[in-house]
Amino acid sequence: MINFDLHSFINKNITGRSSSFFETDIVDNTSILREEIERSNILVIGGGGTIGSNYIKSILPFRPAKLVVVDTNENGLTELVRSVRSTPGLFVPKDFITYPVNLADPVFEKIYNYYKPFHIIANFAAHKHVRSEKDVFSIEAMIGNNLFNAARLLKMIEVDQPNHFFCVSTDKAANPVNIMGATKKLMEELVIDYSAHLTCTTARFANVAFSNGSLLDGFLYRIMQRQPLAVPADIKRYFVSPAESGDICMLASVLGTSGDIFFPKLNEDQLTSFYDITIEFLHQLGYEMEICHSEEEAKEKTEEIDTTKKFPVFVFNSDTTGEKLYEEFYTDNEEVDWNRYEALAVAKGRNVNGANQSAEVITELHELFKKDVIHKVDVVAILNKHITNFGHIEKGITLDTKM
Numbered sequence: 001m002i003n004f005d006l007h008s009f010i011n012k013n014i015t016g017r018s019s020s021f022f023e024t025d026i027v028d029n030t031s032i033l034r035e036e037i038e039r040s041n042i043l044v045i046g047g048g049g050t051i052g053s054n055y056i057k058s059i060l061p062f063r064p065a066k067l068v069v070v071d072t073n074e075n076g077l078t079e080l081v082r083s084v085r086s087t088p089g090l091f092v093p094k095d096f097i098t099y100p101v102n103l104a105d106p107v108f109e110k111i112y113n114y115y116k117p118f119h120i121i122a123n124f125a126a127h128k129h130v131r132s133e134k135d136v137f138s139i140e141a142m143i144g145n146n147l148f149n150a151a152r153l154l155k156m157i158e159v160d161q162p163n164h165f166f167c168v169s170t171d172k173a174a175n176p177v178n179i180m181g182a183t184k185k186l187m188e189e190l191v192i193d194y195s196a197h198l199t200c201t202t203a204r205f206a207n208v209a210f211s212n213g214s215l216l217d218g219f220l221y222r223i224m225q226r227q228p229l230a231v232p233a234d235i236k237r238y239f240v241s242p243a244e245s246g247d248i249c250m251l252a253s254v255l256g257t258s259g260d261i262f263f264p265k266l267n268e269d270q271l272t273s274f275y276d277i278t279i280e281f282l283h284q285l286g287y288e289m290e291i292c293h294s295e296e297e298a299k300e301k302t303e304e305i306d307t308t309k310k311f312p313v314f315v316f317n318s319d320t321t322g323e324k325l326y327e328e329f330y331t332d333n334e335e336v337d338w339n340r341y342e343a344l345a346v347a348k349g350r351n352v353n354g355a356n357q358s359a360e361v362i363t364e365l366h367e368l369f370k371k372d373v374i375h376k377v378d379v380v381a382i383l384n385k386h387i388t389n390f391g392h393i394e395k396g397i398t399l400d401t402k403m
Contacts, residue, residue: 004220004284004285006210006220007241009280009281009284010209010210010239010241010242011241013277013280013281013284014209014239014241014272014277015209015239015240015241015244016270017241017244020241020243020244020247021240021244021247021264021266021343022244022247022248022251022264022343022344023247024342024343025251025341025342025343025344026247026250026251028341028342029251029254029255032254032255033062033250033251033254034062036119036120036163036164036254037059037062037063037064037120037254038062038063038064039063039064039065040064040065040066040119040120040163041064041065041066041068041115041117041118041119041120042059042064042066042067042068042118042119042120042121042122043068043069043070043112043115043118043120043121043122043162044056044067044068044069044070044122044124045070045071045103045121045122045123045124045125045153046070046071046103046123046124046125046126047069047070047071047077047080047098047124048069048071048072048073048074048075048076048077048079048080048098049071049073049076049124049128049211049212050208050211050212050242050245051124051168051208051211051242051245051246051249052069052071052122052124053076053079053080053083053246054242054243054245054246054247054249055122055124055245055246055249055250055253056069056080056084056246057083057084057087057090057243057246058243058246058247058249058250059250060084060090060091060092060093061090061091063091063093064093064120065093065095066093066095066096066115067093067095067096067097068095068097068098068099068111068115068118069096069097069098069099070098070099070100070101070103070108070111071098071099071100071101071125072100072101072102072125073100074100076212077098077099077100080098081096081098084096097115099111103123103125103145103149103152103153104144104145104148104149104152109156112156112157116160117160117162118157118160118162119162119163119164120162120163120164120165120166120253120254121153121157121162121164121165121166122165122166122167122168122249122253123150123153123165123166123167123168124168124249125145125149126145126146126168126184127141127142127145127146127180127183128170128180128213129180129213129399130172130178130180130181130320130321130322130323130399131398131399131400132180133178133179133180133321133322133398134398134400135376136374136375136376136378136379139179139376139379140369142179142180142183143179143183143365143369143379146180146183146184146186146187147183147186147187147190147362147365148362148365148366150167150187150190150191151190151358151362154190154191154194154198154200157198158194158197158198161198161199162199163199164199164200164201164253164254165191165194165198165199165200165201166200166201166202166203166249166252166253167187167191167200167202168202168203168249169184169185169187169188169202169203169204169261170184170204170205171204171205171206171238171263171327171328171329172184172324172327173185173187173188173204174204174327174328174329174330174331175328175331175389175391176387176389176390176391176392177322177323177324177390177391177392177393178321178322178323178392178393179322179379179380179383179392180322181322182383182387182390182392185387185390186358186361186362186383186386186387187202188202188261189357189358189361190358190362191259192259193357193358193359195258195259196258196259198258199258200258200259201252201253201255201256201258201259201260201261201262202252202260202261202262203248203249203252203261203262203263204261204262204263204329204330205240205245205248205249205263205264206237206238206239206240206264206266206327207237207238207239207240208239208240208241208242208245209239209240209241209242210242211242211245215231215274216274216277216281219278219281223285223311226302226305227299227302227403228292228295228298228299228301228302228311228312228313228314228403229278229282229298229311229312229313229314230295230298230313230314230315230316230402230403231274231275231278231313231314231315231316232274232275232315232316232317232318232323233273233275233315233316233317234317234318234325235273235274235318235323235324235325235326236271236272236273236274236325236326237271237272237274237326237327238264238266238270238271238272238327238329239270239272240264248262248264248344251341251344252344255341256340256346259348260346260347260348261334261346261347261348262344262345262346263329263330263344263345263346263347264329264343264344264345265338265343265344265345266329271326275315278313282311282313285311286309287305287309287310287311288309288310288311289310289311289313290308290310290311290312290313291313291315292312292313292314292315293314293315294314295314295402295403297312297314298312298313298314298403299312300312314403316402319395319397320395320397320398320399320401320402321393321394321395321396321397321398322392322393322394323393324393329345330345330347331388331389333388334347334348335347335348336348360386361382361383361385361386364382364385364386365379365382368382376394380392380394
């Protein structure tokens, strides 16, 4: 095991915050949060991941009556239950049930119908990694999860409407350059279309430090397995802690008005490079970074770690499909309210007047995927047609080709 205080490292070396960035907004809105969450029935989809599980930990102090959690990751759900039930002082409702189920499975609808009505439904089930954009098969799966499943869920809950529906987005939805970001932008449009007759909100947020499957999370596994690290020298990101990711989603799932897109008020001074994080990460473990210029060099250098106390790191400039050097939270053509909350800004979606304008793109994508042979450019063409400022960056190289 690594002797490493991850929580303290994130606070000191990545976010630079000892308390939640959203603490003031939580305190200022405690009465609303308690009124909406206390004694409520809540359904969390994708609750076994980093963001979903921290959302659950954020809402539990407000004492919901019933909490039903589904996720395709059975191991993630197991750890969620262990973590929640092992946390001193954390309220756990009598009805706390988890199911390893896919949102698209028929059994999900049975679960929904059995436990309904729900006061709050929060959907975190999504493909979240740019890495998942490889070819037409991975793209079809991504669009199915991020867009088609969200549409199916919204259709399902129209009859027995919750007080609040929340579906998580990403900063990569603002001026997207990858298909993952484009799918989340379309999901936002879907939510906005439904917002005329269903109370629903979404949130874009920064990278979650050491979230499941992230580059930084991978560092922990590489260290334990005595394998070299690989890090881009030129990419900066906004970061929130895992706990902060739960806080922003809790606030966004209850506050605001239907159609609101929440995002944190982080400024450019708070962009952090993966390269700088890597240096400090290794320093905390008693190592010095040894820069390597190829994966092979980095792997060879692992044999010298114990004698040199230098840890090999393959440092490279980003050259993969769909990567920006830095992300954005909003676009120039979005109306943003900066004054409603202390740490949260709100972008207003377009006024849809009840029109389901996302139906066209969903229909076109469904028809495309019925074909026996399609190409990535066919998908990109449809996305270009429906998404303003979709600047897809195609380099012919995916993250699966790297360590």
